[in-house]
Amino acid sequence: MTTTPMPTATTSVPTVDVDPFSHEVLADPLPMQADLREAGPVVWLPRYGVYAVARYAEVRAALVDWQRFPSSAGVGLSNFRYEEPWRPPSLLLEADPPHHDAPRAVLAPILSPRALRRLRERWFADADDLVAGLLDGAGDVVELDAVDALAEAFPLRVFPDAVGLPPEGREHLLPYGDHAFNAFGPANDLVAKGAPRVAELSEWVAAQCARDALSDDGFGAAIWAASDRGDITPAQAPLIVRSLLTAGVDTTVHGLGACLAALATHPAAWDRLRARPDLARVAFDEAVRWESPVQTFFRTADVDVPIGGTLVPEGHKILMFLGAANRDPRRWERPDVFDLTRDPSGHVGFGMGIHQCVGQHVARLEAEALLGALARRVERLEPAGEPERHHNNTLRAWESLPLRLHLRS
Amino acid sequence: MGADDHEHDADRLVVIGKEIAADGVVTLVLARPDGGRLPDWAPGAHIDVTLANGATRQYSLCGDRWDAHTYRVGVLREVAGRGGSAYVHDELAVGDVVAFGGPRNNFALVPSTRYLFVAGGIGITPIVPMVHQADLVGADWSLLYGGRSRSSMAFVDDLARHGDRVHVHPQDEQGLLPLAAWLSEAREDTVVYCCGPAPLLAAVEDATAHWPPHRLRTERFTAAELGAPVRDEPFEVELARTGTTITVPPRTSVLAAAREAGATALSSCEQGTCGTCETTVLAGVPDHRDSILADHERAAGDCMFPCVSRSCTDRLVLDL
Numbered sequence: 219m220t221t222t223p224m225p226t227a228t229t230s231v232p233t234v235d236v237d238p239f240s241h242e243v244l245a246d247p248l249p250m251q252a253d254l255r256e257a258g259p260v261v262w263l264p265r266y267g268v269y270a271v272a273r274y275a276e277v278r279a280a281l282v283d284w285q286r287f288p289s290s291a292g293v294g295l296s297n298f299r300y301e302e303p304w305r306p307p308s309l310l311l312e313a314d315p316p317h318h319d320a321p322r323a324v325l326a327p328i329l330s331p332r333a334l335r336r337l338r339e340r341w342f343a344d345a346d347d348l349v350a351g352l353l354d355g356a357g358d359v360v361e362l363d364a365v366d367a368l369a370e371a372f373p374l375r376v377f378p379d380a381v382g383l384p385p386e387g388r389e390h391l392l393p394y395g396d397h398a399f400n401a402f403g404p405a406n407d408l409v410a411k412g413a414p415r416v417a418e419l420s421e422w423v424a425a426q427c428a429r430d431a432l433s434d435d436g437f438g439a440a441i442w443a444a445s446d447r448g449d450i451t452p453a454q455a456p457l458i459v460r461s462l463l464t465a466g467v468d469t470t471v472h473g474l475g476a477c478l479a480a481l482a483t484h485p486a487a488w489d490r491l492r493a494r495p496d497l498a499r500v501a502f503d504e505a506v507r508w509e510s511p512v513q514t515f516f517r518t519a520d521v522d523v524p525i526g527g528t529l530v531p532e533g534h535k536i537l538m539f540l541g542a543a544n545r546d547p548r549r550w551e552r553p554d555v556f557d558l559t560r561d562p563s564g565h566v567g568f569g570m571g572i573h574q575c576v577g578q579h580v581a582r583l584e585a586e587a588l589l590g591a592l593a594r595r596v597e598r599l600e601p602a603g604e605p606e607r608h609h610n611n612t613l614r615a616w617e618s619l620p621l622r623l624h625l626r627s
Numbered sequence: 628m629g630a631d632d633h634e635h636d637a638d639r640l641v642v643i644g645k646e647i648a649a650d651g652v653v654t655l656v657l658a659r660p661d662g663g664r665l666p667d668w669a670p671g672a673h674i675d676v677t678l679a680n681g682a683t684r685q686y687s688l689c690g691d692r693w694d695a696h697t698y699r700v701g702v703l704r705e706v707a708g709r710g711g712s713a714y715v716h717d718e719l720a721v722g723d724v725v726a727f728g729g730p731r732n733n734f735a736l737v738p739s740t741r742y743l744f745v746a747g748g749i750g751i752t753p754i755v756p757m758v759h760q761a762d763l764v765g766a767d768w769s770l771l772y773g774g775r776s777r778s779s780m781a782f783v784d785d786l787a788r789h790g791d792r793v794h795v796h797p798q799d800e801q802g803l804l805p806l807a808a809w810l811s812e813a814r815e816d817t818v819v820y821c822c823g824p825a826p827l828l829a830a831v832e833d834a835t836a837h838w839p840p841h842r843l844r845t846e847r848f849t850a851a852e853l854g855a856p857v858r859d860e861p862f863e864v865e866l867a868r869t870g871t872t873i874t875v876p877p878r879t880s881v882l883a884a885a886r887e888a889g890a891t892a893l894s895s896c897e898q899g900t901c902g903t904c905e906t907t908v909l910a911g912v913p914d915h916r917d918s919i920l921a922d923h924e925r926a927a928g929d930c931m932f933p934c935v936s937r938s939c940t941d942r943l944v945l946d947l
Contacts, residue, residue: 282664283664283695284667285693285694285695315669315692316669316670316736316760316763316764317764319669319735319736320735320736320737320738323669323732323735326902327921330902330919331902331905332905332924332930446841447841448737448739448818448841448842449735449737450737450738451738454738496868496891497891499893500891500893503893561886561891561893562893563892563893563894563895563897563903564894564895564897565895568895570895570896571667572667574895574896574901578895578901578903579902579903
């Protein structure tokens with residue numbers, strides 16, 4: 219074991235004694251985020267021996283600066299310079315140029331809006347079908363848990379098919395992703411909770427990444443085809459498929475959950491969306507800004523990096539609070555308001571720069587399909603009980619979101 | 628914020644350095660007017676540069692991508708050219724501003740344990756960052772670099788630090804490149820990268836005809852066949868969803884102008900890399916400045932990224 223050395227910065231850095239991964243903070247991170255933003259452009263978190271940025275400008279600057287804040291030492295708390303990763307590192311998320319180049323160059327066009335056009339009609343029909351299954355013959359008012367009935371059901375219905383997974387075992391996807399995102403945080407009870415199933419889930423995921431396990435017309439097959447062309451190596455292909463399975467399910471589920479929760483509690487926004495269904499993508503991005511389903515990522519300073527008068531020393535971890543940046547009043551007017559008249563462009567909920575979410579167009583298409591299907595059938599939606607948070611070290615999520623849907627007559 | 632501050636300068640570069648790199652070759656060092664970060668790139672990438680005389684030329688990036696604030700390009704004076712290179716050599720000066728698009732990469736370095744680089748003349752420019760990268764990943768590599776004469780060959784001094792991996796082969800001293808000797812053995816573990824004049828590319832294609840597929844990667848600059856010239860004057864954009872027509876002045880993005888007119892247009896990176904603002908083009912010819920579309924997608928002209936791309940025609944009609 220190696221202990222993290224104390225900072226050697228010559229200037230004082232504000233210290234905030236908080237545990238961002240405690241259940242108290244995970245239940246409501248907003249007060250802590252405000253404290254961190256106010257404390258300074260960069261702060262020191264003694265609890266974990268890391269620096270942190272929570273203001274929009276500094277978070278964005280750190281995200282895009284792959285030269286000075288690389289990712290290959292891990293984008294969680296664990297520093298791969300000293301600690302063994304819990305699984306082989308991601309070729310995308312936990313890699314820097316030049317190794318990052320080829321996997322990203324291969325995956326980006328496979329998930330581009332132009333490539334997704336062929337899925338559009340089918341996903342819209344799937345969304346209509348899912349919503350019809352919930353609403354047809356159920357009367358004028360339907361109560362449901364939006365987490366499992368909508369936010370989980372729709373991605374699980376369309377995304378594994380698009381990747382090309384076989385039908386069996388898909389129930390492993392959410393727990394695997396949940397653990398992967400917990401593992402970016404400290405080794406707390408949330409990580410311990412997932413530990414007993416890690417081997418089993420990892421083995422199942424690895425098996426799905428093999429060429430033979432995948433259909434011949436999905437994202438997975440397209441990744442393997444790139445290895446046939448020599449654009450990536452055959453050893454890289456399964457790990458790039460793995461990235462889709464790790465990062466492409468839970469994130470979208472919680473993004474949709476955030477969006478449905480926001481719309482249920484902002485009736486004017488729902489009315490506006492019903493009047494203008496072309497706002498569905500804006501509604502989703504505004505929800506991603508407002509809720510930031512991915513709350514945090516870490517980087518590691520490759521050299522001493524000055525931030526606002528403080529030197530972040532080489533080799534030290536820096537924690538970027540995406541959620542805090544997305545509600546920074548220095549960047550956003552009335553940041554705490556979910557507002558469909560706002561232009562949420564430029565939020566960092568998908569990250570920014572060379573590691574920006576490569577699947578963001580997939581997520582937006584899923585949201586557009588599901589929100590459109592609901593808007594065509596539902597006059598009004600409202601909370602039907604106390605929602606319950608799902609705690610994860612990285613994700614802001616709902617465990618349960620009871621909604622009451624009033625159907626159009 | 629950062630992205631918004633220099634939005635009106637997002638397609639501008641200022642020349643901050645100009646040096647003679649060899650007989651008939653100058654290198655330019657380019658930066659944002661505000662000194663900000665430039666869009667990311669990888670070896671093999673090029674930018675489109677629109678010069679003040681209206682000419683647009685593609686130049687491979689040959690600098691250091693770990694410096695996020697400058698680009699370097701090498702420019703050969705083409706005696707039979709259409710005036711772009713003569714302008715760069717004779718007129719363009721430090722402090723001058725050019726418009727740019729990209730970077731784009733049709734010549735990306737794929738992973739391999741072994742590389743053979745073949746460069747002819749100014750074709751060395753994309754190869755310079757490639758050999759640096761091959762070194763970084765610990766690959767086994769060699770470079771065969773030909774030119775008319777030693778004095779006409781750029782970057783020879785820089786490349787000398789790689790020792791006997793680099794084979795400099797001036798034609799007036801040693802004749803044509805010994806391609807047969809270098810390429811006779813077809814190797815499954817080797818990727819060949821070739822950039823240079825068309826006869827060299829043809830010779831390397833012939834010499835590797837017996838190699839396994841996808842082992843040869845070439846970069847071929849063809850003069851852009853633009854249907855209409857790139858313009859530096861206002862153009863009209865019709866926003867089809869509302870029927871509004873707006874005028875987009877120079878140095879204002881189509882995206883900004885459309886938003887000003889009330890259009891809802893989601894974006895993210897605002898530098899033509901993330902793809903969020905992809906917009907359907909209903910009429911007119913877009914002037915593509917993004918890093919995303921492949922050549923055939925550009926030619927189709929049915930979509931564009933209004934955060935950076937503009938118009939070749941007087942009028943564009945967009946699905947906004």
